[in-house]
Amino acid sequence: MKTFEEKWTAWLDDQLSGHELSEFEASLPDKAAAQAEKAEARKLGELLKRELSARSLKNEEFFSHQLRERIVQESRGQRRERARRSPTSSWWTIPRLLWAGTAPLAVFLICTVFVLHQERPAEESQYLTQILNARVDPVVSPNATVSIFEVKQDRVTVLWTEGLQTLPADYAAK
Amino acid sequence: MQTEATLAQSDVSEVDLVKRCQAGETEAFDELVTRYRTRVFGMIYNMVHSEQDAWDLAQESFLKAWKSIGRFRGQSSFYTWIYRIVMNVTIDWLRKRQVKGGGAEFDDAIQLREIDPASKTVPKTEALPHQAMERDEIRARIEKAIGQLSPEHRAVILMKEIDEMQYHEIAEALRCSIGTVMSRLFYARKKLQSLLRDVYENV
Secondary structure, three states, X not given: OOOHHHHXXXXXXXXXXHHHHHHHHHHOOOHHHHHHHHHHHHHHHHHHHHHHOOOOOOOHHHHXXXXXXXXXXXXXXXXXXXXXXXXXXXXXXXXHHHHHHHHHHHHHHHHHHHHHHHOOOOOOOHHHHXXXXXXXXXXXXXXXXXXXXXXXXXXXXXXXXXXXXXXXXXXXXX | OOOHHHHHHHHHHHHHHHHHHHOOOHHHHHHXXXXXXXXXXXXXXXXXXXXXXXXXXXXXXXXXXXXXXXXXXXXXXXXXXXXXXXXXXXXHHHHHHHHHHOOOOOOOOOOHHHOOOOOOOOOOXXXXXXXXXXXXXXXXXXXXXXXXXXXXXXXXXXHHHOOOOOHHHHHHHHXXXXXXXXXXXXXXXXXXXXXXXXXXXXX
């Protein structure tokens, strides 16, 4: 549904026809006044066209030259920006960086597990430790020797000592 | 006026020019600029009433067109498309200027000497000094009256009366409905009629 303004504009510009035109003209309260206004609108249009379409662009070639220069500058700027944003082409690509990080880590872990497994000390009792400490005292037992026989899976240890002059004082306590 | 045949011919080559622009050929864009620079400059000048500003805005509009030519799909004519850019740039500029200058963006400071007395529609015969002065006065009155319209109303009346664009072309250029175009045209004409009645009745 067109508003009055739309219909009026269409009527001024001769864009109404047929039933729409007759209906609109019939709805006008004063057709003579409307026709006078239509003529005024035409005069206004002619005046605008005559006076305003005269404006010409001076130095047309310079206008185009300046625009070309700006386009070239703009393109250079865009290329620089793209180059700045893109990653530098070096040997260090992302997959290589990942491999370079994970491979040493994996080697380190394998070595650590292997070394720990090899160097894991056998379980020693508190008693054995005390005897061995006593053996190292050359004043008390100068000719003492200590031998251990051990079966780990049966959790059995046989301690053979020779030349011991005394037992450590805290042995009885144990 | 272009005949239908020449219009069709120029349309075909225009499509070709646009394709070449989209392939990055600046020479093709240069050709499009040459075709439209005067009309674009004239339209902007009638909106802003300053040669320097019209020059800068026309440059800005063409530069934007170059940057976004890749997005032009050919659904409208190149002229309508470039007009859309021109109108966006110019209306934005006018709005910013109105905000800065408190709305008094056109006044008697408009320099009459800016108007080129040797422009195309002036009759070939030399105008007498008093006739030239009268003409300058009329133009100044018209520009002052147009300066009192909002940027959107200015755009509509200039596209319709100067460039003789159809409602749907104006609507496309301004990204609004045809109804809005017709309504703006109604109010713009009423306002200009009230401001310029004595001018067009006495000329």
